[in-house]
Amino acid sequence: MNFSEYVVSRWDTLSLAAGEHAxxxxxxxxxxxxxxxxxxxxAHDLPKTRGISLxxxxxxxxxxxLALLTLLIPITGLGxxxxxxxxxxxxxxxIIRNTVAGLRGVDASMVEAGRGMGMSRTRVLLKxxxxxxxxxxxxGVRVATQMLIGIAAIAAYVDGPxxxxxxxxGLSRLGSVNALNATxxxxxxxxxxxxxFDLFFFAVRQLTIPxxxxxxx
Amino acid sequence: xxxxTLGAGRPRSLGRVPGLRYAITPIALCxxxxxxxxxxxxxxxxxxxxxxLTREVLFAKAVEHIQMTxxxxxxxxxxxxxxxxxxxxxxxxxxxxxxxTVANLGQAIPCIGLLVLCTFLLGVGFQTxxxxxxxxxxxxxxxxxxxGVQQVDPALIEAARGxxxxxxxxxxxxxxxxxxxxxxxxxxxxxxxxVGVATLGAFxxxxxxxxxxxxxxxxxxxxxxxxxxxxxxxIAFFIDWLGGLAENLLKPRGI
Numbered sequence: 001m002n003f004s005e006y007v008v009s010r011w012d013t014l015s016l017a018a019g020e021h022a023x024x025x026x027x028x029x030x031x032x033x034x035x036x037x038x039x040x041x042x043a044h045d046l047p048k049t050r051g052i053s054l055x056x057x058x059x060x061x062x063x064x065x066l067a068l069l070t071l072l073i074p075i076t077g078l079g080x081x082x083x084x085x086x087x088x089x090x091x092x093x094x095i096i097r098n099t100v101a102g103l104r105g106v107d108a109s110m111v112e113a114g115r116g117m118g119m120s121r122t123r124v125l126l127k128x129x130x131x132x133x134x135x136x137x138x139x140g141v142r143v144a145t146q147m148l149i150g151i152a153a154i155a156a157y158v159d160g161p162x163x164x165x166x167x168x169x170g171l172s173r174l175g176s177v178n179a180l181n182a183t184x185x186x187x188x189x190x191x192x193x194x195x196x197f198d199l200f201f202f203a204v205r206q207l208t209i210p211x212x213x214x215x216x217x
Numbered sequence: 218x219x220x221x222t223l224g225a226g227r228p229r230s231l232g233r234v235p236g237l238r239y240a241i242t243p244i245a246l247c248x249x250x251x252x253x254x255x256x257x258x259x260x261x262x263x264x265x266x267x268x269x270l271t272r273e274v275l276f277a278k279a280v281e282h283i284q285m286t287x288x289x290x291x292x293x294x295x296x297x298x299x300x301x302x303x304x305x306x307x308x309x310x311x312x313x314x315x316x317x318t319v320a321n322l323g324q325a326i327p328c329i330g331l332l333v334l335c336t337f338l339l340g341v342g343f344q345t346x347x348x349x350x351x352x353x354x355x356x357x358x359x360x361x362x363x364x365g366v367q368q369v370d371p372a373l374i375e376a377a378r379g380x381x382x383x384x385x386x387x388x389x390x391x392x393x394x395x396x397x398x399x400x401x402x403x404x405x406x407x408x409x410x411x412v413g414v415a416t417l418g419a420f421x422x423x424x425x426x427x428x429x430x431x432x433x434x435x436x437x438x439x440x441x442x443x444x445x446x447x448x449x450x451x452i453a454f455f456i457d458w459l460g461g462l463a464e465n466l467l468k469p470r471g472i
Contacts, residue, residue, distance in 0.1 A: 062453050064413030067446035070430050074439060146325055153327035154417070157434075164329065171333045171420060180337050187330030194325030 006181035014166070018189050021162030024080065024155075025148045025197070028087035033141050036092050040099025040137075041125065050100055057092035065090070065151045069158045083152065083160035090151055091144035098140025102133025131210050138208070142201040149194045153186070163189045242458040246451050253447050260440050269432060269441045275448070281424035282452060285343070285415045289350035290408050297355045298400065301362025302388070316363060320356040328353050328414045336421045346423035350414055354407040361403025365396035394469045401467060405460030412453040426452070 007014060036057075043049040060068075065086065072082040106129045114124040156164025166186030170179045257270065268274075303309060304316055332349035339345045369392050377391045419427030429445025432438075 059454070062409055062457050063450045064416045064453055066413070066416040066427060066430055067449040067453075070434065070442050071446045071450075073434075073442070146321075149325060150327040153329050157431075164327070167327070167330045167333055171336070174336065174341075183330060183333045183337070187327060187334060190327050190330065191325050 001178060001181065003181050003184055006178060007185055010185070014163075014185055014189060017161070017163045017165055017186075018193060021149070021152055021164075021190065022193055022197075024083055024161050025087065025145060025152055025193075028084055028148055029091055029141065029145050031084075032088045032091035032144070033095055035088075036095030036140075037099050037137060039092075040096050040103060041130070043096075044100045044103040053096055054093070054100070057096050060089045061093045065154050066157065069155055069160075073158060078159040080161060082158050083155040083162075086155065087148045087152060091141075091148055094140040094144040094147070095137070096140075098136045098143075099133065102136035103129050105136070106132045132213070135205070135209055135213065138201065138205055142198065145197050145201070146194055149190060149197065153190055163193070239458070239462065242454060246454055249447065250451060253444060257440060257444060262440060263438075265436055266438050266440050269429065269438070270444055275444075278424060278426050278428060278445075279448070279452070282412075282415055282426050282449070285346060285350065285418055285423060285425055286408065286411045286452075286456070289347055289354065289411050289415070290404070292347070292351045293354045293358050293407055293411075294404065296351065297358035298362050301359045301400075302366060302393070304359070305363045305366035305392075313363065313367075317360060320360040323353075323356045329417050329420070332414075332417055332421055341422040343418075343423045345421050346415070346418035349421075350411050350418070353414055354411050357410070358400075358403045358407050361406075362396065362400050365399025365403075366392050368399070369395045398464070398468055401460075401464045405457065405464060408460055409453055409457050412449070412456055416449050 001009070039053050043053050063071075068086050068089070069082055072085055076082045076085050103125075110128055110132065111124055114128040119127065152160065152162050153164035153167060156162055156168050163186040166182045166189070170181075170183030170186065173179045173182070260266075262270065304312060328349065331353060332346065335345045335349045335352075339348060373391055373395070374387055377387045382390065415423075415425050416427035416430065418425050419431050426445045426449040430442050430449070433440070433442030433445060
């Protein structure tokens with residue numbers, strides 16, 4: 001059985017695994033974007049909070065993924081729970097870092113103009129700083145997503161969902177007929193998901209960046 | 218560059234006591250390892266667990282893990298930095314976008330997939346894990362080297378040329394020195410990444426702490442898994458800390 005025959009004959013399994021892979025990454029990235037941007041909004045002006053939140057999220061990213069996933073087993077069990085928690089935790093650093101950098105990088109004269117128009121601090125933050133920082137925040141989310149797609153493959157070892165199951169299946173049946181096909185299907189499928197996510201972010205970028213910013217850059 | 222000259226050059230930064238910040242990581246790591254030791258001691262280990270967690274086994278796994286990481290990183294340095302320098306030269310500018318694209322796409326290839334595919338070509342063992350690790354870490358270092366050399370201010374290069382330096386001298390004494398922070402940042406990231414991916418080396422029978430994690434999971438012996446996971450994480454933190462120290466020591470004084 002060659003590779004294309006394998007993909008055709010296992011299409012149901014593969015497409016389900018791919019869907020789950022995308023879903024688990026999507027949910028994790030959604031949660032950590034909401035929390036991460038929130039933390040960034042609160043912490044960008046407080047040096048101490050900012051330092052602590054960045055240090056903690058950097059520390060999380062230092063923990064090897066297989067170690068974090070297995071350490072979570074006693075707490076969140078095998079499967080979706082551990083996978084989601086680990087993926088969400090890993091995504092914080094790029095998102096918080098870019099949010100803080102974006103919010104702090106806004107030209108002081110813009111902020112002053114907003115204040116001069118009689119906006120409150122919160123309104124300046126939401127109406128001036130956030131839209132101007134948005135391209136950078138989106139880049140952070142995109143980087144985090146690419147990273148999570150790769151890590152999610154390892155989650156299959158703790159019974160997580162996704163295409164990683166195909167890779168581990170290939171590994172455990174090393175030498176048998178479809179071992180290489182399964183590994184290739186898992187690996188290439190993950191690359192395809194990564195490319196699709198990238199296209200998605202490209203579209204989001206085009207749609208959500210204010211027109212004024214796009215024209216300028 | 219010797220430590221002596223560096224030490225002499227930075228008396229002021231010593232006065233500011235950056236020591237406390239650098240002491241936090243080792244102190245915390247010692248605490249975590251002591252806690253692990255105490256916790257394992259308090260646990261009622263059965264024969265499988267106590268056999269998997271003897272001093273000899275842990276030491277052997279640590280050596281395997283660190284060996285894998287260091288050899289892979291050394292190979293990455295030898296391969297990626299010269300290639301990055303070549304790619305940064307003006308006449309090679311055309312391949313810059315190609316390298317950037319490949320480096321970004323390469324990150325999307327899951328490391329476990331890469332390792333298993335290497336196994337099909339090379340069989341199981343240390344070399345396979347090494348090839349996978351190197352293939353995974355080469356691209357980020359190469360990209361950082363290239364970008365680091367390219368972003369050197371053209372005015373500085375012009376000044377160097379005006380002083381009569383040859384191309385080789387400019388590269389060695391201006392461009393590379395100024396690119397050191399970027400190169401080191403890339404290397405540090407690669408090193409921490411490699412420690413993590415080396416855990417997966419256990420899947421292809423290359424040893425390391427990953428073996429404890431996997432065996433513990435397979436035999437349903439949680440203490441073994443947790444010991445493996447905590448030890449891997451400790452190595453990662455320790456290496457990241459060393460990288461931070463090295464970054465600060467090797468940074469050219471002017472910057």
